[in-house]
Amino acid sequence: MDMFTTTDTHLTFLRTQIASTESQLRTLKAQLAQAELSAQTARQLHEAYQGGFPAEWIEETLGALDDSSERDIARKLRQDGGFEGAPTPAPAAVAVPVLDAGGAKARAGRWPLADEEYKRYGRQMIMPEIGLHGQLRLKNAKVLVVGLGGLGCPAAAYLAGAGVGTLGLMDGDTVEVSNLHRQIAHKVRTVGGMKVDSAVEFLQAYVKLQTFASSSPSDLVCSLNPNVKYAPYRSHLSPDKAVAIFERYDLVLDCTDHPTSRYLISDACVLAGKPLVSASALKTEGQLLVLNNPPRAPGDASSGPCYRCIFPKPPPADAIQSCGEGGILGPVVGVMGVLQALEAIRLLTAKPPAPPPMTDWMDLSMDSTPPVTPEVKPTMLMFSAYNTPQFRSVRLRSRRTDCAACSYQATVTQHSLTTGSTDYIAFCGSTTPLDPLPPESRISARDFARLPTDGSNILIDVRDETQYSICALRGSTNIPWNGNAEAWVQDAVKRGVMSGYEDGRERFVVCRLGNDSQLVVRAVREWLGSAVRVREIEGGFRAWREGVDRSWPKY
Amino acid sequence: MTAEQTKNIPLKVEFTYAPLTELGSHDIILKLSEEQLTFNSGGLELLFSDQRKHNVSLPRNDLAGEPSNVGFLVTWLCENLMKDPRKEMFVLDDSVRPGILVLINDADWELEGEENYELQAGDEVVFVSTLHGG
Known part of the structure; x- marks a missing residue:
């Protein structure tokens, strides 16, 4: 027993050490990411101001310009700004003529976004929640949308509209007419x-306009946002490729329709x-979850829960209903996608x-207190x-300590x-x-x-009342089946369709x-x-349409 | 306070998605009031209603005399509300079946102690069926 106790203690000790080290590593990584982001933003902002508003930024901006093809402007700026050649009184004053001298070409490199992008995204950029920083982050972001149905269509549309830099789009299905009432990206053509x-x-x-026979060059002007880079995946997600694909993105949207x-x-x-x-x-009804956020190492309780x-x-x-079986209202799934x-x-x-x-992350000794991370409060939004x-x-629970995917005891691995x-x-x-x-x-329907x-004979239609009122055969009796055999039989007896069965009907x-x-x-038996x-009509009204009445509504 | 009030815990129970309907296509919702409980008759008409929210009055203590908890509520709902024989649509392996999320006062019951949460007067318990469509 003692041996086991020692081993257990050792295991716990190792786990704690690993967690602690991982936590420190994460802090360092977060700091690196933060520093990179700051540097990038600063660079972009400085580029934006190369016209010369704040004098102290000109130096860095010039450095950036030197790497570009616009060396002439750089030199001009340098000279005008007094860094090269003749001194000039004030940097702010000198910049103005350069702005004009640069012309359209210079302007293209001067601002972090293209002229069209300011117009396109201006309405969201003027809000503090987005701003220039937010727009640049969107532009640098890569988002993968898995499933292009009722959720994926509006989700992808708004992300493309907002200017997400790269949008991965994955689905192995083809468009059906029954998709069109809710899957807004698809159309009859x-x-x-x-x-x-x-x-x-x-x-x-679309780059391959011939994909759809009647596509014409006019489609070029009909599109939502050609600035976005689109990465199509024409198949369903497979376990062996999933992780490799996800690694190329910053964020994933699950817009699929099945538990698997x-x-x-x-x-x-x-x-x-x-x-x-x-x-x-x-x-x-709809449900919305943000999962694995922030994404941290398995076992780290400070991360949000996974599915x-x-x-x-x-x-x-047997308890799972699809939209084809249960029905779906377009705006409902649309709301969830948006x-x-x-x-x-x-x-x-x-x-x-x-x-x-600084002291926190510089101190890498094992007994240092890990940095305080803001508490994750996972929620589910129900509509x-x-x-x-x-x-x-x-409010939802946090990570599960015995989760098969995101705990120390995870059995789901890249290998598995x-x-x-x-x-x-x-x-x-x-x-x-x-x-x-x-x-x-x-x-059979034909017979x-x-x-x-x-x-x-007596014909009993067991669809629900709503479907029965869409189309029904004259003389049939509607007794909806809801899965409860006893209740159905009671109902059928009450409605008289089972009485007098000795008459041979x-x-x-x-x-x-x-x-x-x-x-x-089976319930009647x-x-x-x-x-x-009692007999049942094989294949129901689908077979009836195929074998007997071509005009029967196919819903 | 009447004797009845001290004995029972008034609760709100909601099924966002009727656990009994998932094989069928109707929204079948449970409705229960005190009179119906004591009346103790009828069958399907007690189960079939177009409301999803129910005010129920649960005995303050379970059969063992312990304070009523959510585990007891689930058993009690099965015994007193569901005449449908397919109990497995609601309870499987002695617990609420996978795919149904139990919320106590707008929080996952796992935050509140799951089955062991002792119910208080006015608590709201919601049985949410997870959706998969998209």
Whole structure:
């Protein structure tokens, strides 16, 4: 026992030492980043002022100019400013003629942004939250948007609009007509094309105009922001490439629609050390999370939680509804995508925290107190379009000390992703496959259409009332299936469709796609026995449209 | 104060996304008032309502006589509110099933002690189903 105690103590000691050293390393890195940022900003500002407003900045500005192609102006400035050749009375006074002498070319190098960019971004730059510094930070930022659907389209649009320097766009899907009510980057002409290409065309005049047959050069002027560099990825995110791709970016947006991708993106963000803005939406509700922020080393409790900290286990696959099944209102998912862009802008333009005092970081001994970092207060924003209040922010837990991804005990590693030993599909599970009914319990849509319509049969439509009111077959009875077998059977008996089943009449059950109808047949068998003659229409109304009535609405 | 008031804890319980509806397509929400609780009859009509917020009155102590905590509330909701046989849509392996976030007064219940949080009068408990669509 003693031996174990000693080993445990030693382990704890080592962990503490590692944490302490890592913390100091991080402080140094933060200071380096801070210094680099200051230097860069100063350089850009000095370039901006090379016209000569503050005399003390001219020197540095000239240095920068010497490296550029504009040596003549540099020399002129030097001479005029009294650094070379004849002395001149005041630096401020001499600069003015140079401004004019430089002309358009000089002006292009004099300001950190192009003329068009001041016009384009002016309305956001005049706010203290952004300012010139914020705009430059946006311009230097690289953001990856994973998923170009209802969330990704508005998110990418606002980020491109705001002037993010590089925008990575990733999606392996193609555009469908049913996307258009909410996925604002896509249009009728791009249906069938890759979502990524459609989005790039929307955001930038697309380089390969022939991608969509009817593209014309006029699209060049229709684009949102050609200043942004767009990096298209025409496939879904794969675990083996995720970390390498994420490392090229400053920030990742999860705009995907499935738990498997949500866990993968979160894990890759932890491994690549990137903050994550994650959103989701269904029906009239949305949720927004900023995760792994600030991104710190695994085990560092001062970082924000990752997706696994909040949701260590995925929900059962059968409990997950997609937008195709549950429905989605365009502005609801749009709001969430816009909020993602907003959070991204806030993160990218945030002023870095003041560096700790010199004594703190110079002292690298193990027993020095680690620098105080501001407390992270993770929250989740919930949006509910049809409730009051519509928005609610709730407090979340911090990092989990036993998290599989971001703790000392992490089992999710770059290696486990590359080798596939972290299996997201297995982790999230798959839906329980329906045990198909025997053939005598089923009928094809075509065969059903041939049956007499003289009232000798009963047709039960088990879609919900909303769908039933979109389109229904005359003479059918609507008894919605909500998953509760006993309740459904009670309802059916009450509605009279199960009474008098000894008269030989047969019951047919139909639904949207042919899944619920099988569950209903099974429920009837379970609760009423095999005396009831009941069959389900294979493939539901989808098969009905394909095999019988081409005009049947396909929603 | 009446005897009833001292015995029970009035609470607000909300299901942002009805735990019973995820297999179906209806928003089925639980509604409960004191009368309905004591009435103790009916079945589905107790479960099916178009409200998502409910004022419930929970016994102050659990069956063992301990102060009622969130763990007891979950069991109590299952036994008193849900006539739906699919309890696994709400509770799995003796806890709220993965994918449902429990909030106590607008905070993740993990900040408050999870199941062991002792409920106070007026507490608001929300069961949030996580969304994945996009």
